[in-house]
Amino acid sequence: MNVKMSYENIYKLYGKKRVLNKLNLEIYDGEFLVVLGPSGMGKSTLLRTTVGIEELTAGKIILDGKDISKLPPNKRNIAMVFQNYALYPNMTVYQNIQFPLKMAKYEKSKIKGKIESIAETLKIGDVLERNINQLSGGQKQRVALARALVRDPKIFLLDEPLSNLDARVRYTARAELKKIQKELGHTFVYVTHDQTEASTLSDRVAVLRDGRIEQIGVYDEILNEPKSKWLGDFVGEYPMNFISGDSINNSSKIIGFRDHWISEGDDLTGTVEWCNQEEDSFHVSCRLDNKNLETDSDEEGGHPVILKTNKRYELGAKIGFSLKRYNIYNEDGSLLQIVK
């Protein structure tokens, strides 16, 4: 794999706050990398320092083998698509896409052909003369992409560009974005806090925690083999369950297991406190009866875990299960062992 862009020990401080804290990351040529992290962990700051809107405090960003960290934004040749698309509302679609070419003093005779070809790729050729406010959310997204594409950037940065779309449109916009990226073969760095976006869009996911990459890999690998308890808790539709090892393997280590890593059995028993129906399964929260299962929670009424089942449970019902697989974590939260 060729490395397209790499971050080498980068820091960004606001006052004493280290928003990016010795971050290292390599992005491969042509990949769709999703940077996933909770709010406030520095995702937008990572993108803003990459395009050069914000200056790095220390460290290097290497793009195509060249250190770009000190270059002004217009010399970096990086495109950024913002959450709100930042389109010019008083201009037509055509004028919006044309804008960066005019700014870059692009050869006039080539502008029209260039815009038409990109509009065709993105299927917005028939709305070029429309005003921005006459477009749907999905169309606006494509115009924003077209405006980014038109300058032939080396890499694309996208800051939660789908978050303003309603759920149904987002579903198709997601699929389309991935298709466009693969067809064009461009490198995309996409930041989000949305698990579904991370799992469906990414070739790889880099999880950002406190200004560093906590783990990088394909989504399922991070989901099933999170290197820390923190990752197990954050990644996934439901958090990983953590209990003390006492009743599983007679250890004082922490056992982590996903909602569906269970089979019928009675190694663990509990009382159901809620049950949610999903498409063809149920998520059940129960409080475990077994003693000494508390790890970091002292909640009354037993340690809560969330399980995926294929039948409905009434509130207050008893539930029993065994574990098909689990991960063992050290007291400091780091992964010790995978048990399958």
Ligand SMILES: Nc1ncnc2c1ncn2[C@@H]1O[C@H](COP(=O)(O)OP(=O)(O)OP(=O)(O)O)[C@@H](O)[C@H]1O
């Ligand atoms: N210009 C600034 N001055 C001071 N602090 C800032 C500035 N910009 C961002 N921060 C702080 O840096 C931290 C990271 O912000 P950033 O916007 O990068 O997070 P994020 O992960 O993108 O969050 P979100 O998902 O909510 O957009 C936050 O605590 C934020 O308050």
